[in-house]
Amino acid sequence: MDTLRKRPWLLLLSMISSALVLATLICLIRVVVIAQRMDAPKAPTVLQQAAQGLDQIIIEAELDAQNRCMKVSQTLTLTSKGEQERDEVVLRTWPNAFQKPGTSPVAGDESICPDGFSAGSLVVSAASLERNGQAQNISHRYLDDAKTVLSLPLDRPWQPEETLQVTLQYTVYFPHIQYRFGWWEDTFMAGQAFAVPALWQNGAYRTDAYLPIGDPLSGECANYILHLAVPKGYACAATGTMTGLRQSDDGWMQYTLEAPAVREMGLVISPALRKEARIVDGVLLQAFAPKVTDANRLLKVAEDTLSCFSSAYGQYPYGTFTVCAAPMGVSGAEYPGMAMVAQSLLETDDKTLEYAIVHEAAHQWWYSLVGSDSVTHPWMDEALCEFSLLEYVGDKYGKAAREELRHSRIEPSMRVTVAGQATPGAPLDYFETNTDYMVLVYGRAASLLCAMDDWLDGKLGNVLRQYAKTHAFSIADREDFVRLVQEETGMDMEPLMIDYLDTYLIN
Numbered sequence: 047m048d049t050l051r052k053r054p055w056l057l058l059l060s061m062i063s064s065a066l067v068l069a070t071l072i073c074l075i076r077v078v079v080i081a082q083r084m085d086a087p088k089a090p091t092v093l094q095q096a097a098q099g100l101d102q103i104i105i106e107a108e109l110d111a112q113n114r115c116m117k118v119s120q121t122l123t124l125t126s127k128g129e130q131e132r133d134e135v136v137l138r139t140w141p142n143a144f145q146k147p148g149t150s151p152v153a154g155d156e157s158i159c160p161d162g163f164s165a166g167s168l169v170v171s172a173a174s175l176e177r178n179g180q181a182q183n184i185s186h187r188y189l190d191d192a193k194t195v196l197s198l199p200l201d202r203p204w205q206p207e208e209t210l211q212v213t214l215q216y217t218v219y220f221p222h223i224q225y226r227f228g229w230w231e232d233t234f235m236a237g238q239a240f241a242v243p244a245l246w247q248n249g250a251y252r253t254d255a256y257l258p259i260g261d262p263l264s265g266e267c268a269n270y271i272l273h274l275a276v277p278k279g280y281a282c283a284a285t286g287t288m289t290g291l292r293q294s295d296d297g298w299m300q301y302t303l304e305a306p307a308v309r310e311m312g313l314v315i316s317p318a319l320r321k322e323a324r325i326v327d328g329v330l331l332q333a334f335a336p337k338v339t340d341a342n343r344l345l346k347v348a349e350d351t352l353s354c355f356s357s358a359y360g361q362y363p364y365g366t367f368t369v370c371a372a373p374m375g376v377s378g379a380e381y382p383g384m385a386m387v388a389q390s391l392l393e394t395d396d397k398t399l400e401y402a403i404v405h406e407a408a409h410q411w412w413y414s415l416v417g418s419d420s421v422t423h424p425w426m427d428e429a430l431c432e433f434s435l436l437e438y439v440g441d442k443y444g445k446a447a448r449e450e451l452r453h454s455r456i457e458p459s460m461r462v463t464v465a466g467q468a469t470p471g472a473p474l475d476y477f478e479t480n481t482d483y484m485v486l487v488y489g490r491a492a493s494l495l496c497a498m499d500d501w502l503d504g505k506l507g508n509v510l511r512q513y514a515k516t517h518a519f520s521i522a523d524r525e526d527f528v529r530l531v532q533e534e535t536g537m538d539m540e541p542l543m544i545d546y547l548d549t550y551l552i553n
Contacts, residue, residue: 088328088365089287089306089364089365090328090361090362090363090364090365092361092363092518093306093307093363093364093365094306096267096306096307096363096518096519097269097306097307099125100266100267100268100269100306100307101122101123101124101125101243101266101268101269102122102123102268102269102270102271103120103121103122103123103240103242103243103268103269103270103271104120104121104270104271104273105118105119105120105240105270105271105272105273105274105311106118106119106120106273107119107240107272107273107274107275108274108275108276109234109274109275109276109277109280109315111232111234111276111277111280114219114220114222114229114234115217115218115219115220116217116218116220116234116236116239117217118214118215118216118217118218118240119213119214119215120213120214120216120240120241121211121212121213121214122137122211122212122213122214122241122243123209123210123211124209124210124211124212124243125207125208125209125210126204126205126206126207126208126209126210127206127207127246128206128246128249129206130206130249131203131204131205131206132200132203132204132246133199133200133203133204134197134198134199134200134204135175135197135198135200135204135210135212135243136189136195136196136197136198136243136244136251136253137196137198137212137214137241137242137243137244138194138195138196138241138242138243138244138262138263138265139168139170139193139194139195139196139241140168140194140227140238140239140242140256140262141166141167141168141218141219141227141238141239142167142168142188142192142193142194143192143193143194143255143256144164144165144166144167144221144227144228145165145166145167145192145193146165146192147163149191149192149194149255149256150163150221151256151257151258151262152223152225152258155258155375157224157375157376158223158224158225158374158375158376159223159224159375160224160375161222164221164222164223164228165219165221166218166219166220166221166223166227166228167193167218167219168216168217168218168219168239168241169216169217169219170186170196170214170215170216171215171216171217172214172215173185173186173198173212173213173214173215174212174213175198175200175210175211175212175213176210176211176212176213177210177211184198184199184200185198185199186198187199189253190253190255192255192256194255194256195244195251195253196241198212214241216241218236218239218240220234220235220236223375224373224374224375225374225375225376226238226312226372226374226376226379226386227239230373231318231373232316232317232318233314233315233316233318233319233372233373234313234314234315234316235313235314235372235373235374235386236312236313236314236315237312237313237379237381237386238262238310239313240310240311242264242265242310243265243266243268244265245263245264245265245266246266254421257421257474257475258480259474259477259479259480259483260420260421260424260474260477260483260487261420261424262420262421263419263420263421264309264310264413264417264420265309265310266309266417266521267307267308267309267417267519268307268308268309269304269305269306269307269308270285270286270303270304270305270306270308270311271302271303271304271305272284272286272301272302272303272304272305272311272313273300273301273302274300274301274302274303274313274315275298275299275300275301276298276299276301276315277297277298277299277317278296278297278298278299279297279317280299280315280316280317281315281316281317281319281320281321281334282299282301282303282313282314282315283313283314283315283319283321283332283334283368283370283384284301284303284311284312284313284314284368284384285303285305285308285310285311285312285313285368285381285382285383285384286303286304286305286308286311286366286383287303287304287305287330287364287365287366288301288302288303288366289302289303289304290302305364305382305383307363307519308364308382308383308414309382309413309414309417310381310382311381311382312379312380312381312382312384312386314334314370314372314386316372318336319334319335319336319370320334320335320336320337320338320341321333321334321341322338322341322342322344322345323345324345324349326349326352326353327353327356328365329352329362329364329365329366329367330365330366330367331345331348331349331352331366331367331368332345332366332367332368332369333345333348333368333369333370334368334369334370334371335370335371335389335392336371336389336392337392340371340392343392343396343399344369344371344387344399344403345369347369347399347400347403347404348367348369348385348403348407350438350442351403351404351407351408351438352367352407352410354437354438354441354442355407355408355410355411355434355438357441358434358437358441358507358510358511359411359434359507359510359511359514360411360511360514360515360518362410363410363411363414363415363518363519364382364383364410366383367383367384367385367407367410368383368384368385369384369385369387369403369406369407370384370385370386370387371386371387371388371389371391371392372386372387372388372389373388373389373390374386374387374388374389375388376388377391377402377405378402378403378405378406379406380406380409380410380413380414381414382410382414383410383414385403385406385407385409386406387399387402387403387406388402401435404434404435404438405431405432405434405435406431408430408431408434408435408438409427409431411430411434411510411514412426412427412430412431412434413427415514415518415519416513416514416517416518416520416522417517417519417520417521417522418521418522418523419521419523420474421473421474422473422474422523423471423473423523423524424473424474424483424487425470425471425487425491425547426522426523426524426527428487428488428491429470429487429488429491429492429494429495430495430510432455432456432488432489432492432495433492433495433496433499433506434510435451435455436448436451436452436456436492436496437507439451452496455489456489456492456493456496457493458489459485459486459488459489459490459492459493460489460490460493460551462485463551464482464485464486464551465478465482466478466482467550468482468483468486469486469547469548469549469550469551470486470487470490470491470494470546470547471491471524471543471546471547471548472486490546490551491546491547493546494542494543494546494547497542497546498531498539498542501537501539501542502535502537505535508534509530509531509534509535512530512534513527513530516530517530528540528543
């Protein structure tokens, strides 16, 4: 103290040093607080309301990177909806479709399987049921050759509005392929990796196969919680909002992700991913890519896209939106609150990458928010996403750019003759090739929406906004769409829809 009094400049230096230390501490505290807020934004009110009364699915998973598998313990709390009794609980175990070339949706596709066929599976080791406070082990059996329809027989009927709790122990084995379910190099894509409740419709479970064309059937919304353990150095991009992150003494990371009111979960795990994030209008935007510069590219498109579609179709329904670049042989894959895009697109021009992200982001409204039957009516999400891409381009780049994209991307489908008897409104098993599917469902069905928009003087977007509001967190069918269009416009669009969707076009 005496030295400081004799030398005032030392006192000043000490005060400055203390202030700098304090400022640094404040900044560090602020960074921690911001990080926590970015990891756990508040769920939108509409999402909180939608989550009330839904089934709950809790998943505890641990990645075994060395053996290319994931060990899972999963508990499903399910309430029977409807008026019919059920003699069984049925779940979909989509990874089993990859067990054999005859049932795999990607066998023989060299862009996805460059090293040839590789098997994947979901192997159940135990199943138990808790009912009225009493727990018991139960048997399980598969109802299809692909083993994607898992039946858990009940000793007495499951009554309407009765709640059961099913617990499964199983191991997911990843195939060595470039796909939304598979592993490549050190990256694991876990789309459709977990068991999910089979869709119950018209007094029966849907047991549709996982076809080589289109997407597997998704179900009703449920509240998911995922506790995921990954090895040291691995990052995780997933559906939902991270609400917990803990590191064990040996370096393993334990993620907790909460995803209310979603139809399924998407997941990418890799040590090669770099993350960029920011909060925009209360939504946590996250982007993952091998390079920070590429993550920022993804983030910018995600921000522009959600801004456009939230304005056009209503508030983005989730608290987090994640875009992740992954080694896939397809351009992208959609999941609630998440989009996977092909890593190879990072090497293409900006527009190709941008349009892929925009299409997958549009699925947040058309498939995730408003569910549809992707097997019977695949156009109801894919065509709407293509039309939404046009709306995005018009909003961002102007009317001329929108029309140019319409003529280059959509209209050529009207000048192509497709073999077979498939039409744009046909179910998936009518399509003979992926090319036919793309031409008809992505192209010609989107042309229908463009024609409707022309008829409505550019106001179809207003109709779609009401469609999203009316059928949010439910599943809509073609009749629902037709009815809403007529209610909103006073016009009968059914003849136009039949012309575009159900008529075989010969050029």
